[in-house]
Amino acid sequence: MPDAFRDTFVAMATARAVIAATRLGVLEALQEQPARAGELAERLGLDAAGVQALLATLASLGYVEQDSSGVYRPASAGAQLVLGTSDSIADFVGEYSAQAWSMLGGLEEVLRDPSSAAAHGRPPEDSFWEAYICGLFELNRRLFDEFAAFVPARDPRLLLDVAGGHGGFAMAMCRRFPGLQATVLDLPASARVGRRIVEDEGFAQRVAFREGDALRESLGEEQDVLSMFNLLHHLRPEAVAELLARAHAALRPGGHLVIGETEPGTPGQTPEVIGAASALVYFVSSGTRNYTRLEIAGWLERAGFEAIEVRHSQAAPWRLIYLARATGPRPG
Numbered sequence: 001m002p003d004a005f006r007d008t009f010v011a012m013a014t015a016r017a018v019i020a021a022t023r024l025g026v027l028e029a030l031q032e033q034p035a036r037a038g039e040l041a042e043r044l045g046l047d048a049a050g051v052q053a054l055l056a057t058l059a060s061l062g063y064v065e066q067d068s069s070g071v072y073r074p075a076s077a078g079a080q081l082v083l084g085t086s087d088s089i090a091d092f093v094g095e096y097s098a099q100a101w102s103m104l105g106g107l108e109e110v111l112r113d114p115s116s117a118a119a120h121g122r123p124p125e126d127s128f129w130e131a132y133i134c135g136l137f138e139l140n141r142r143l144f145d146e147f148a149a150f151v152p153a154r155d156p157r158l159l160l161d162v163a164g165g166h167g168g169f170a171m172a173m174c175r176r177f178p179g180l181q182a183t184v185l186d187l188p189a190s191a192r193v194g195r196r197i198v199e200d201e202g203f204a205q206r207v208a209f210r211e212g213d214a215l216r217e218s219l220g221e222e223q224d225v226l227s228m229f230n231l232l233h234h235l236r237p238e239a240v241a242e243l244l245a246r247a248h249a250a251l252r253p254g255g256h257l258v259i260g261e262t263e264p265g266t267p268g269q270t271p272e273v274i275g276a277a278s279a280l281v282y283f284v285s286s287g288t289r290n291y292t293r294l295e296i297a298g299w300l301e302r303a304g305f306e307a308i309e310v311r312h313s314q315a316a317p318w319r320l321i322y323l324a325r326a327t328g329p330r331p332g
């Protein structure tokens with residue numbers, strides 16, 4: 001049931017508590033040695049009263065537990081906030097969410113003037129890029145094998161992952177197809193972070209990076225598969241149409257296009273909250289919107305694609321995967 005107090009004051013305070021606890025390493029410290037609030041504050045060089053309030057908030061959310069002697073320790077859900085654990089999304093929750101928090105602070109301005117949104121125009125040295133690319137990889141790394149399994153290709157040799165950032169989908173495709181060589185085309189700031197991720201994951205010999213703006217750089221030719229994840233919602237409609245036409249020209253006949261986007265919802269139905277909130281962050285970062293299935297399918301058809309199919313992710317139901325096949329020259 002909607003509750004304006006909980007949806008503003010309470011949600012704001014609890015979200016910031018989780019972000020701050022993650023950035024300050026609170027869960028790591030408690031995992032290493034459970035402690036009372038004062039003891040933890042001393043170890044981390046923080047204020048004792050503030051740490052008590054922070055831990056109480058985390059306990060109310062289920063990330064930490066307190067025993068009868070006042071000692072706090074991580075709950076099972078706390079593993080999400082600890083770097084390096086199998087369930088960790090600490091980069092996303094801590095560093096990227098802090099960036100998103102700052103962007104959302106300018107929501108009113110972007111609503112008045114969408115051109116004021118310019119997250120992707122930040123300079124390469126901005127800390128945003130490290131938080132953004134590492135956070136998205138961490139959040140989505142368990143989804144890419146599912147997405148790769150949707151692709152109806154047979155023994156593809158060349159993949160171009162457009163704006164592929166961290167290389168997560170490219171690596172999943174390489175796991176599925178042993179003979180595949182992949183290239184990620186992305187902005188220099190994204191590529192710099194992505195190269196390190198790919199090397200750390202052991203795929204540097206099979207996933208290369210090419211720096212450039214996908215709206216201007218060549219997409220090559222005779223690609224077997226071309227992919228675009230979380231890209232279209234950052235573009236204006238005319239740019240989407242042009243990019244999809246160029247993608248068709250870059251694929252060999254019979255080649256496959258894969259698009260990953262967020263479900264925008266259906267008029268008259270209550271949207272999924274994760275998808276709706278994600279769309280708001282997309283808007284405040286780029287001043288654009290999610291596109292409907294009909295819009296994307298129309299652009300694909302006009303670009304010359306056939307066998308257009310839309311699949312729902314089982315692990316992330318708000319995510320849609322569009323599959324299409326290039327069968328011949330683009331209509332003139």
